[in-house]
Amino acid sequence: MLEVTELHTYYGFSHILHGVSLTVNREQVLAVLGRNGVGKTTLVHSIISFAKPAGGRIKLEGHDITGFPAHQIVRRGIALVPQGRRVFRSLSVLENLTIPFRCRTEGTSRSWDIESAFDAFPTLRARRDQRAGNLSGGEQQMLAMARALVSNPKVLLLDEPSEGLAPLIVRELSDVIKELAQQGMAVLLIEQNFNMALRTAQRILVMSRGQIVHRSSPQELAENQEIKARYLGM
Amino acid sequence: MEFWIIQSLNALSFAMLLFLLCAGLSLIFGLMNILNLAHGSCYLVGAYTALSVIAWSDNFFLGLVSGSVAAGAVGFVLQRFLLQRIYGRRLLQVLLTFGCMFILGDLAIIIWGADPTTLRKPEGLTGAVDLGGIIFPKYRLFVIAVGITIGIALWLFQEKTKWGAILRAGVDDEQMARAVGINVPALFTVVFILGTALTGLSGVLGGPFVGVYPGVDLEVLLLAVVVIIVGGLGSMKGAFFGSLIVASLDNFGKALFPELAMFTIFAPMAIILAVKPTGLWGRVL
């Protein structure tokens, strides 16, 4: 579904991504784990075109979308739940869900609209007319998810969705993400939370200094003490 | 008592003119972070275009429309072909828009000459009305009505429509607006046109009492900057109440202490800048 090959991204003169390649298939959650500052957000930003990659290719369903403006990439079916949530603070909850572009859905995957997003996150329905800036952290995370979903994406990019959430809410979030994948979405889950990645993903990549240094199933990674110690500080 | 009522109405009509002048500047700054120094030129272009159109058609309302369209066209060219190339580079934006102000000012002199003129008031709005013993110019009441109407319309647009929500989302977090599929470059162009067209409208409305002459572009730019410093950059509310404050200070200052002239608006501006640098209703940048 989403295919990234040999991505190189710079901020000014600092070389952040050193040839990152990955593929996310539909009905799959692919997690990327890594410590702070290794380039996870830069990877997501390169895919959604906030940062312009200097080299490499990004393909969505076989079509090259490298270098497209962000809004066109989104309109082709990639949605982002960014690090730090970034809900539109001065808009009401309902307005946050009204403005995203709605992609057409074909066939198999579940189709989303504002009502079904409210069904999935009932708290948001109760707060529909409140300013998003006044929501709690957990509610803002739900809103950021709902905002991504109402655009009916084929690929969902999640950048540290568990950051700052209580363990119970992280669990719920993990279940929601798994369900989304089961319903046909391709999910790229960026995490620092090892357990969250472990219980959510089918495959895990470990990132260090702008490179993927390990690829395996969650079980293999859980048993690989060396990788965990070296790259994840565990 | 009569003195106060008349002066208040004067201040109100001037405030509405200022609001129309500043709404666009504030809108553009709030969304794009561009302080458009060619803003006064849009006022000038609007007023001069209306001058010609009214002379030709003898219809003030055609003048209003054509002045707004001409200013909006200037805004379109400025944004689409010049500013879009230097997006995010503050110093270049300042230099470019400042330069455009001089070029447009000189072009206006070539086309319309350098003699100060005033626009003719529309038929039916000349003369004064008797408001229960208080005699007040009809045209100024008209300006108040237009200002309030457009103020309410802008407010409804911003707060109650999907387009307004998209605009506010762009102000909140422009990058995230792109990431929900909003065509932000197109939004920028539309808002720039809207903002400069409003300014052109203020030029036509102000034409009959402020007049139009070489240098009025810089004068109104200065006033507009004072208003948004007082009211706060990038907020429509700030533009509205900032206009009310500045117009009152200006009007009552001149009426009560004529010898102090500009001091009555610049001194409060300096105080507000020192005490609350974001302006009274400004966003924290």
Ligand SMILES: Nc1ncnc2c1ncn2[C@@H]1O[C@H](COP(=O)(O)OP(=O)(O)O)[C@@H](O)[C@H]1O
């Ligand atoms: N806008 C930026 N400009 C310059 N350097 C940046 C920028 N954003 C991130 N960086 C740098 O790039 C590196 C990777 O950052 P990031 O992708 O945010 O890491 P992560 O999300 O894995 O914590 C860090 O060293 C960071 O300092």
Ligand SMILES: [Mg+2]
């Ligand atoms: Mg990050």
